[in-house]
Amino acid sequence: MIPETDTPLTQMLSHSLLSRGDEVALGRRIRRFTDNQQALILGAIHPSFSPLDKTLYFQAFNWLHNDAKEARETFAKHNVRLVAKIAWRYKNFLPLKDLVQEGVMALSGIAEGFDPDRGFRFSTFAYKRLMGRFNTLARQERHRKEKELRYATGQLTHNEKFGALQEVYEINPDFRDKLDGVIRTLPEAVQDTVKKHLDGKTLGQISRENNQPLSTVKDRWNQFKINLDKPEVRRLFLQK
Known part of the structure; x- marks a missing residue:
């Protein structure tokens, strides 16, 4: 109909x-x-x-x-x-x-x-x-929504988080817009690392590309993860 x-x-x-x-x-x-x-x-x-x-x-x-x-x-x-x-x-x-x-x-x-x-x-x-x-x-679609919900409610294991984040970021424009909003609140150096990592580059590749110590790149990625795990940030992804 x-x-x-x-x-x-x-x-x-x-x-x-x-x-x-x-x-x-x-x-x-x-x-x-x-x-x-x-x-x-x-x-x-x-x-x-x-x-x-x-x-x-x-x-x-x-x-x-x-x-x-x-x-x-x-x-x-x-x-x-x-x-x-x-x-x-x-x-x-x-x-x-x-x-x-x-x-x-x-x-x-x-x-x-x-x-x-x-x-x-x-x-x-x-x-x-x-x-x-x-x-x-x-x-x-059901798989995507389940991952979004599990991510938003903090139910993903540490090993699952990055894979889920990459997958949903790539296929869901609404999720991507919200995540980009979170990324823009971070320092520029952290934004650069996060965007490149979400686009598929490893932290080692980013380290070599930016001519920076791997430990520095890892610290920036961890800063993003800490920010992303905050309850007020996760709630953003539950909003329709």
């Missing part, structure tokens, strides 16, 4: 389902490219072929590639209702529009594996694959 005010999504849902004949024709266009892709590439670069022959192979490759791309996009466009139906079950994990967008993008790849001559409809073929994709997204 999509809100009527969601105009772009409503427009996407307006496309009718494809007929069995349409699905067969589209599927064969995709298969025609995938079945001939390697041969066309080899023909376009074969050392013994004339420049004209290579050009013809290259043109054929481009034509079939674009034709297959158009067919995949048509599959995706006319199966948004299927995506939305499945996405609705996962709306408590991620915004519905984001789920539908992710599902529509996945349909293009799913269409590449569809064999139109095996007798079943595309929706049957796509259903389990979309479910698998949404299950993965929901699991990742």
Whole structure:
């Protein structure tokens, strides 16, 4: 049940389902490219072929590639209702529009594996694959939220903290904004160390890069950790 005010999504849902004949024709266009892709590439670069022959192979490759791309996009466009139906079950994990967008993008790849001559409809073929994709997204989101909560409530062990901090910092803009606010309250030298470490550099690499003793770099990182463990700072990450 999509809100009527969601105009772009409503427009996407307006496309009718494809007929069995349409699905067969589209599927064969995709298969025609995938079945001939390697041969066309080899023909376009074969050392013994004339420049004209290579050009013809290259043109054929481009034509079939674009034709297959158009067919995949048509599959995706006319199966948004299927995506939305499945996405609705996962709306408590991620915004519905984001789920539908992710599902529509996945349909293009799913269409590449569809064999139109095996007798079943595309929706049957796509259903389990979309479910698998949404299950993965929901699991990742649940894992992320659990880590955020455990971090914010001080439940992570010492060894877990940095890995969780890096992971959540990278994938969650809201968390990153709050953490950047905490980092900005620290001295500039500490900020430099923290940002580089969160970006994936080891303390040893930072020490060599800044031409500073490793003990100094460790002290700066520890200063950040002490600040981060304060209850008033952890409470920031519980706020919505």
